[in-house]
Amino acid sequence: MSSQELDHWNNGVHFFKIILESILQEEKLRVPISFVRRYWKGIENPVTLRLPNMIQKKVFWEKNSDYDVLFCKGWKEFANYLSMGDSQLLVFQYQENSLFNVIVFGKNGLEIKYPVIEISEDSIEIEARKNSLGMIEDPSQKNGKPCDLIDVSYEDNGHTN
DSSP: OOHHHHHHHHHOEEEEEEOOHHHHHHTOEEOOHHHHHHHOTTOOSSEEEEOTTOOEEEEOEEEEETTEEEEOTTHHHHHHHTTOOTTOEEEEEEOSTTEEEEEEEOTTSSBOOOOSSOOOHHHHHHHHHHHSOOOOOOGGGGGGSOOOOOOOOOEETTEEO
16 A cells, blocks of 8 residues: 555545436445455445434444445435435545445535534434324322412512512
């Protein structure tokens, strides 16, 4: 490995993928063969894809031959989370410990605006429960005993509230 390669490795190795309709339909993303040949050794399953908004997604990969690696289980959810479309460009930066930083560019050539929050069925259900009406208990009946009444009036310069 040359000093340039070593320095680049310390900063993370990059590769890019242009998203095509066929990738979206197949629901898998092929990792470039040149990256797999040089850097795939030691990358564990699953990998973590981390976006600039610090959302991280676990994505499993499958190896069909020595240098044919595809992101599969979890890839579809990652693509859906980003509302990924045809002709977008993704830049992957491999860090270490099976972690890839991912930057996404739209058709216009600019980096996209990433979703602010992660939406899942669980978070929707929790939010629905928070917003639903429920019985409110009478605090005076707590533990079967009425609460002591507290006088909340006060005097201020001779005025009683």
